[in-house]
Amino acid sequence: GESVGLHLPTLSVQEGDNSIINCAYSNSASDYFIWYKQESGKGPQFIIDIRSNMDKRQGQRVTVLLNKTVKHLSLQIAATQPGDSAVYFCAENGGGKLIFGQGTELSVKP
C-alpha cells in the first residue's frame, strides 16, 4: 500500500555540522514531495518541496534531493543550529492528499 517511511527515527548532530534526514516512499506515481518541521507543541511548518520532474532543490540552508529510481528523498540542513531541533516529516502527494512518514527527531548538541 501507499506509505512513506523514514530510515532513522532519531538523529543527533553537533551544532555547526550538516544534517541529513532520509525518507523512502513507495508510490512511484507520486509527483510532489514536501518536508515539514514540527517543533514541540506546534503545527508542522513547511520547509521545502520538490516536484518529481526535479532531482534537487535548494532553499536557505536546506536542500532536498529526490531519487526516483530508488524512491528516496532526503533533506540536508547545512550548519545545523540549535533552533533546528525538531521532528522532521517527509510527505508525498498521492492523489490530492499528503501521506506522511513517521518522522525523524533531530537533536542538535551545542
Place this chain on the structure above:
Amino acid sequence: DTAVSQTPKYLVTQMGNDKSIKCEQNLGHDTMYWYKQDSKKFLKIMFSYNNKELIINETVPNRFSPKSPDKAHLNLHINSLELGDSAVYFCASSQDRRGNEQYFGPGTRLTVT
C-alpha cells in the same frame, strides 16, 4: 497574522460527550483539511474540503463530522467521544485541491478521560 488558526488549543472532556473544533484560514485557499496526529506523532489525513465540498473522506468513524460554512472555515464535530479519540488534531489548507504545499494550524490537543 495567523494564516491557519484553530480553537481551542486544548480540549479536555469526558467519554460520551460531544465537542467541536474550529478552523479558519486567511490565505484565500480553496482547500482545507483535518489531520489526526497520534501519540507516536504519526499524521494522517481525515477529511478534505474544496470550496465547501467534501472531496476526501478517509475511513473515519461516523462520529466525526466536518462542516465547512465557507471556504475559509472548516469545523470538526465529534460525537460520543471515546478514549481513542485522544490526539492532536491539525487543520491545514492549500491553494487548491491538488493538495500541494499545505499550511498547518497550531493544533488542538484533545484529551478524553
